[in-house]
Amino acid sequence: MSTAAPRPAGQDHLWSVDEHLEDILTTVRPLEPIELQLLDAQGCVLVDDVTVQVSLPPFDNSSMDGYAVRVADVAGASEEFPAVLEVVGDVAAGQADPPQVGPGQAARIMTGAPLPPGAETVVPVEWTDGGLGEGPVTGMRARSLAPEGAHGQVHIYRPAEARAHVRAKGSDVKAGDKALEAGTVLGPSQIALLAAIGRGTVRVRPRPRVVVMSTGSELVQPDEQLAEGQIYDSNSFSLTAAARDAGAIAYRVGAVADDAETLRSTVEDQLVRADLMVTTGGVSVGAYDVVKEALSHVGDEDEAGGGIDFRKLAMQPGKPQGFGSIGPDHTPLLALPGNPVSSYVSFEIFVRPAIRTLMGLKDVHRPRMTATLTADKALTSPKGRRQFLRGKYADGEVRPVGGAGSHLIAALAHADALIVVPEDVESVEPGSEVEVVLLG
Structure with a gap:
């Protein structure tokens, strides 16, 4: 859950990227733990350490098809002088x-x-005649053992050391060992381990439910016919996909027209399935910026605070931003700009960490590193703003992809990093060391 966001430091306060991010991360809180069945817990974060109750494997077992014997009985065995042993029965998996x-x-x-x-060791069937009396078993005949239940004798042509081809009890994990640590994200291999040690349920923080909606009367859904002045809605698709990539259960709401009352009612309708809401568009200073109109005063009369604070950030792209809480449960809401690049960069820098915080992860940020800039000319950046440029990273080098325009969405499909230009830097020469945010 979240608490109300602090009030802005004056209407003209220019927030830094770090101030805005800190406000978000100190407001958003991890979701409450719940007990889930294993498959329902996939992608969730483990709340408690898990201790092994039963050793894995729980008993000594064979790693091969063959014959269980005593070491002394096969010592010195060879093809010329095989050990001939009486077969006393069969041992199948699960036999008690x-x-x-x-x-x-x-x-x-x-x-x-x-x-x-x-028995002290296992002799692979390939080292025997398979109980058929026809010499060593090879190729397909390795599966042609004497019929089940037929005992008789077996000829063994090689010796075996003690406990050869035997998986020891507890050789994987022993009872009392720590199987998984709290904070682990449960993927297929972790779920396999939990099942193998007998855990059918596990206590986790659930994957956060994120509702994404875009605003704008000009937006048309893909596959529909465009009229004059219309564009396809890409933001809701990219941000929903990004939320899922971050680990959330994301719901995409179709574009909402530029009408404050419609937007307000849509937001209220969606609150029932939201741990976090993300809107895109309508946060600037235009006459039709309905997100500000619809949400600026929501929650103002709530005794616990609430409401959305719309801000200007020292950032490019993504200067206009909104953040706060809405509804009776104070569901956090992040309002992002409408330009495609602005919304995507804003998601990576602000929304993704919020989602990861809701999940209960310790490391909520994308990895960052230093790379050498490869470019045909110097990069320019506006003074006083932190700029995020799309880039392609490989082998310690990064090159810009596309221009700086916040509408240039095609370059996003070819970028796997963001090049970070600090607020006090106005030009970056090729060959310089730059900070990059890795998106892969």
Whole structure:
């Protein structure tokens, strides 16, 4: 859950990127833990350490199809002088009462089956005649063992050391070991481990539900016919995909027309399924910037605060931003600019960390590193603003992709990094070291 965002330091206050981000991350709180079935917990963050209750594997078992024997009975065995042992029975995976193996005896054993009492090692079937009396088993005949239940004798042509081809009890993890640490994101391999040690449910922070909506009467859905002055709505698609990539369960709402009452009612309708709301468009100073009109005073009468604070940031792209909480549960809302590049960069810098914070992760930011700028000419940046340029990173070098315009969406498809130009830098020469945010 969240608390109300602090009030701005005056209407003309120019927020830095760091101030705005800090305000968001000190307001947004991790979601409350819940107990989930394993498959429902995929992508969630583990709340508690998980301790192994039952060793894995829980018993000594064979890693091969073959014969369980005593070491002394196969010592010195060769093709010229094979060890001939009495087969006393079969041991299959899941068998609870395997036969006792005594001197001069062997038990036919399958992969994963428990090592029978008395046996000390496993001889692979390829080292035997398979109980058929026809010489060593090779190729396809490795699967042509004597019929199940047929005992008789087996010829073994090679010796085996103690516990050869035996998976020891607890060789993977032992009872009392820590299987997974709190803070682990549960992927397929972690869920496999939890299931293997007998955990059917786990306590996690749920994946946050993020509702994304774009605003603008000019927006048309893909596959529809464009009229004069209309454009396709790409922001809601890119931001919904980005929210899912960040780990959220994201819901895309179709573009809302430039009508304050319609937007307000749509936001209220969506609150029931939102842990975080993201809007794009309508946060600037134009006559039809309906997000500001619709949400500026929502929650002002709430005793706990609430409402959305619209700000100007020392940032390019993404100068106009909005942040606050809305509704009875004080659901956090981030209002992003409408230009495609502005909205995407704003998402990466502000919304993604908020989503990761809701998940309960410790490291909520994209990785950053230093790279050498490769470019045909110097990069320019407006004084007093932190600029984020799209770039392509490889082998310690980064090159700009596309121009600086906030409408140039095509370059986003080819970028895998953001080049960061600090507020006090107005020009960056090729060959200079720059900070990059890796998006991959």
